[in-house]
Amino acid sequence: MTTFDNPTVTPVAIGGTRGGPDAPTLRQDRWWVQPLVTVTALTAFVVYSAWAVFVNKDYYVGVAMHRDLISPFYSPCIAASCVPGARGTAVVAGWWHITPALIVMGGPLGFRLTCYYYRRAYYRGFWQSPPNCAVADGHRRYTGESRFPLILQNIHRYFFFIGLLFNVILTIDAVMAFRMPGAGGIGFSAGTLVLCVNAVLLWLYSLSCHAARHLCGGGVRKFSAHPIRHRVWRVLTPLNAHHMQLAWASLLFVAFADLYVRLVASGVITDPKLF
Amino acid sequence: MTDGTADPGFVSETEEAEATEEAEAAEEATVTLRVWRGDAAGGDLVDYTLPANEGEVVLDVVHRIQATLAPDLACRWNCKAGKCGSCSSEINGKPGLMCMTRVDELPEGPITVTPMRTFPILRDLVTDVSFNYEVAKRVPAFAPLPAGPEGYRMQQVDVERGQEFRKCIECFLCQDVCHVIRDHEDNKQHYAGPRFFIRLAELEMHPLDTNDRRELVRQRMGIGLCNITKCCTEVCPEHIKITDNAIIPLKERVVDSSYDPVAWLGRKILGRHKRTAEEAAAAAPH
Ligand code: SF4
Ligand code: SF4
Ligand code: FES
Ligand code: FES
Numbered sequence: 423m424t425t426f427d428n429p430t431v432t433p434v435a436i437g438g439t440r441g442g443p444d445a446p447t448l449r450q451d452r453w454w455v456q457p458l459v460t461v462t463a464l465t466a467f468v469v470y471s472a473w474a475v476f477v478n479k480d481y482y483v484g485v486a487m488h489r490d491l492i493s494p495f496y497s498p499c500i501a502a503s504c505v506p507g508a509r510g511t512a513v514v515a516g517w518w519h520i521t522p523a524l525i526v527m528g529g530p531l532g533f534r535l536t537c538y539y540y541r542r543a544y545y546r547g548f549w550q551s552p553p554n555c556a557v558a559d560g561h562r563r564y565t566g567e568s569r570f571p572l573i574l575q576n577i578h579r580y581f582f583f584i585g586l587l588f589n590v591i592l593t594i595d596a597v598m599a600f601r602m603p604g605a606g607g608i609g610f611s612a613g614t615l616v617l618c619v620n621a622v623l624l625w626l627y628s629l630s631c632h633a634a635r636h637l638c639g640g641g642v643r644k645f646s647a648h649p650i651r652h653r654v655w656r657v658l659t660p661l662n663a664h665h666m667q668l669a670w671a672s673l674l675f676v677a678f679a680d681l682y683v684r685l686v687a688s689g690v691i692t693d694p695k696l697f
Numbered sequence: 698m699t700d701g702t703a704d705p706g707f708v709s710e711t712e713e714a715e716a717t718e719e720a721e722a723a724e725e726a727t728v729t730l731r732v733w734r735g736d737a738a739g740g741d742l743v744d745y746t747l748p749a750n751e752g753e754v755v756l757d758v759v760h761r762i763q764a765t766l767a768p769d770l771a772c773r774w775n776c777k778a779g780k781c782g783s784c785s786s787e788i789n790g791k792p793g794l795m796c797m798t799r800v801d802e803l804p805e806g807p808i809t810v811t812p813m814r815t816f817p818i819l820r821d822l823v824t825d826v827s828f829n830y831e832v833a834k835r836v837p838a839f840a841p842l843p844a845g846p847e848g849y850r851m852q853q854v855d856v857e858r859g860q861e862f863r864k865c866i867e868c869f870l871c872q873d874v875c876h877v878i879r880d881h882e883d884n885k886q887h888y889a890g891p892r893f894f895i896r897l898a899e900l901e902m903h904p905l906d907t908n909d910r911r912e913l914v915r916q917r918m919g920i921g922l923c924n925i926t927k928c929c930t931e932v933c934p935e936h937i938k939i940t941d942n943a944i945i946p947l948k949e950r951v952v953d954s955s956y957d958p959v960a961w962l963g964r965k966i967l968g969r970h971k972r973t974a975e976e977a978a979a980a981a982p983h
């Protein structure tokens with residue numbers, strides 16, 4: 423019996439035997455649905471985009487159809503192999519003769535791969551580390567992001583800036599989509615709408631980035647000494663809370679925008695002029 | 698270990714005679730808790746069935762088991778209001794507070810109640826959480842500049858920033874669910890865990906603090922081990938956005954100090970020094 427006169431000190435134990443049944447998880451709900459959905463959706467996106475990148479056709483709707491629509495996967499089109507009209511003002515990679523989408527995809531791909539949200543999604547879904555909360559890790563050894571190669575995730579902020587560059591370019595594409603060459607000069611078609619929504623979603627996704635939130639003001643110790651940075655931080659913080667939703671929305675919409683341009687370019691559908 | 702089955706005869710004969718449908722339903726309604734009983738030598742799940750009461754939380758049922766079927770069942774609790782952080786356990790495999798988990802919100806069937814998995818077992822639902830106290834001793838204390846003639850002054854925005862982190866009730870559910878130590882015991886030697894990342898973030902965001910803990914956080918607190926899978930945020934009963942507001946900001950601060958070539962160049966040019974882990978740790982109580 424423990425009394426005040428005779429207290430027994432609880433020994434500090436790091437290690438020791440664990441309680442509870444020895445099972446990978448005792449969860450009874452359908453915890454596997456979430457990682458399964460993630461894996462399915464990301465795989466579908468990867469398969470679709472790989473196909474879209476390598477078919478190397480139908481990515482531009484030009485003057486023949488009185489439009490100026492380019493698929494976001496192929497923009498900026500800077501290779502010699504770009505179809506006429508799709509090409510930006512400068513051919514930067516004149517020596518590039520295979521699919522032009524391959525040169526530019528590194529930027530957005532690196533941005534999304536190192537994104538804090540996608541990291542969470544693929545660590546859970548693909549790497550099973552952990553598959554879901556309170557479900558045992560699929561691996562015996564674990565070093566997280568403390569070693570090569572995952573330590574490279576720390577360069578995310580640089581990809582953020584590259585991502586911004588792409589946003590500017592895709593915004594220009596959206597503005598260009600108002601052009602209706604040979605059909606009244608300027609107008610607004612469903613294709614214009616698609617590229618505009620795409621650009622807006624990409625901006626929202628980038629601006630809700632955790633690295634952006636840190637760089638704009640989150641990194642300061644004393645908000646009161648940096649009123650402007652604090653202001654910007656206060657604008658980005660509520661966006662950041664929806665980073666996951668924006669990540670999915672912008673990802674799926676990029677694929678949709680590509681599909682739309684592709685269907686119009688290949689003549690499956692015609693792009694209706696709204697006004 | 699006894700397999701207790703409750704005596705459902707709590708409805709008196711006169712009431713039974715009235716035999717309204719409601720009473721019949723009440724008579725039939727039972728709740729079964731499947732509780733892990735045992736200690737370091739081993740243990741097992743034991744079923745306890747009791748008449749169901751409306752509006753109960755899991756802790757209520759545990760208390761009724763203690764009062765009727767198993768007086769020797771060990772559990773920790775204190776406030777029954779989700780504020781002391783004592784009654785942490787795993788309910789149907791999910792880390793949670795027994796006093797804040799309503800029975801009627803759980804699916805039909807036996808409710809599994811087990812001790813927190815990450816910490817060594819003492820008995821039944823009680824675990825030895827001293828790991829957390831050991832880590833706490835390694836967190837360098839608040840190190841303010843000497844006070845000016847007016848004492849310390851802080852602006853409201855700076856005061857508000859750390860408030861979220863102060864809501865922590867030290868239930869250690871986040872530590873329990875974190876797979877870095879839940880599934881990899883060896884990491885406990887060099888990992889602080891989410892509860893202490895919020896403490897470290899609060900200090901790093903404190904306008905009066907002078908200690909630069911970034912190297913310490915990187916080298917000894919194991920920020921790189923966290924893979925931001927957010928389970929800590931999912932289980933926190935205080936709804937602290939642990940990953941978004943503490944861990945990722947800490948990771949970004951560590952990028953500033955160790956992984957950003959531009960920041961590195963800036964430090965070289967400006968001749969700025971970053972504190973080593975040893976220097977930062979010197980301010981820790983332990
Ligand atoms: S986000 Fe990090 S600290 Fe939180 S549970 Fe996951 S690995 Fe652990
Ligand atoms: S951060 Fe939340 S889950 Fe972790 S100990 Fe504090 S209150 Fe509990
Ligand atoms: S955190 Fe997702 S884009 Fe930066
Ligand atoms: S008894 Fe205090 S938190 Fe549950």
